[in-house]
Amino acid sequence: MELKPVVELRDLSKTIGAKKIIDDLNLSLYPGQITGFLGPNGAGKTTTIRMMVGLMEPTGGDVFIEGVSLAENFEEGLSKVGVIVENPEMYKFMSGYKNLEHFARMHDGVTKERIDEVIAQVGMQNRIHEKVSTYSLGMRQRLGLAQALLHRPKFLILDEPTNGLDPAGIREFRMYLRKIAEEDGVSIFVSSHMLSEIELMCDRIAVIQNGRLIDIQDMSATQESHYYIEARPLDATETLLTAEGFTVESFKEGFIVNAEKEQIPALMQKMTTQELQLFAVQPHRKTLEDQFLEMTGGGQIAEAHTK
């Protein structure tokens, strides 16, 4: 990556009591990129984000925003950051507009025009003067996004932003993030425990488990080619596939093999000559979920789904 990172986490650690909640996190985030921050519940996503915006003090390491250390120059560093930590909590007795005005005062140079512009961007014009207590969760998320964007941050952090959004809302949200990343070159960091959600919106995914960063994946990287093959009898199929030199893995009623497209016709021929009953051959895109399960050993994600 030749671009200069907007944000760098260097050896970020947090110990509460005797428990190491975040362990030596190193991560760089780049302009115009959406980076996913994936991990099961309790992995330490929110804690990391809280440390990135000054809500929690790291016990080790530091956060740099465009080279500015938060520990040394908090105000300058944070002036480039917009954030929603968990659910956006607004002053319920005030209107959405009053909330935005209130938060705008804490940043330099946010004009009335800018407030109106952001309101239009998130599509809240019609209800903005109503009290927040009358808003649905989806509207609160929009308002949350609006307050995070007021000061045109170069770096946007969203902690589980799709909580409480319906599928259409999630889709719209995804398009919107993509737009501000591409058009304004904003670097976006989105945490989630739901793979399916962030694999669609992210360019990169950092996986965290038990406070440790265990993998960073580039989503644009070409994926290995896999095929799903279903044939009977199973043992004969497996013997043949292994003999042909493929790595074989049981999946549903058949097997997953890492084969290139060109190898498939020859393989089919061999299978028919051996009189195997062939039911299905189809390209298989290993989802991030499979990879994630592999990486985390499976056990942790179950917890995430039940929560």
Place this chain on the structure above:
Amino acid sequence: MAIMLAVIVLGFLGMTRLSTEMMDNTGWTEDLKNELAGVEAELASPDLTEEEREQLEMEKQGLEESIVYSIEAGEPEVRESVITEGYGITALVTLLTIIAASGIVATEFSQGTIKMLLSRPVKRWKVLASKYAAVLLFCLLLTTLTFVMTVIGAFLFFPGSTESTFMFYHIELTTTSFWGMALYLMFLAFINSAVVATLAFAIGTIFRSTSLAIGISLFLYFTGLLVVMFLEKYGIGKYVLFANTNLTNYVTDSPLLSGMTMPFSIVMLVVYVAIFLGFSFWSFTKRDVAA
């Protein structure tokens, strides 16, 4: 809240006026009234010298005032005395300010808005300083409102005094100094409210709970003097916060405990406020926000 306070102050003064009037029904005042009628009749006669007229006018005025400020009512309630004693009503200001000060930081935590507030490019001590300034302003506003309403009430419900009333009742008030005195007492009462509010503010900030802060502050506020009396047995009563909060004692009354002076109390209040604010700022700037 401000309107409520205004209504209560006016209502209180109105009631005071009504109750003094009810005590006015005595035969004694009837006599005065008859005497007054006689003097008025004399005044009406056309052939009086300038000197005689003046004499009668004075007599008439004296009688009128005696009727208005009936001796049986004890201390006469005149406009000026009502205004200078207005600071007594500021206990209400203290209560309202305790409630506001308790919640101003704590509700940010309980509603979760604290994280929206502190994840901004503003240092935490600045956020807390503006919260504290808001508490003091609120307190000042309510004190001023109380004063204004007291003045309005005093003019609405109570008669003004004249030189002769002062002389007759030995009221140590002169029209030139009483506004100054009234404002001074109000200022001392404001300090009282502000110091107690600082305690509530500190508890709310440290424990991050509104109800706890209101509860503890009100409890201390109401039991403070008992604690002072109790600790006085050991000679340390004067070091208790609530032995020092009521600075008006030194002006209108005698000190709460013998040997206490206004400068001593001021020093104690400064020390207490510094401690409260020290803990508040330490807690607010150093502790993690997990709400």
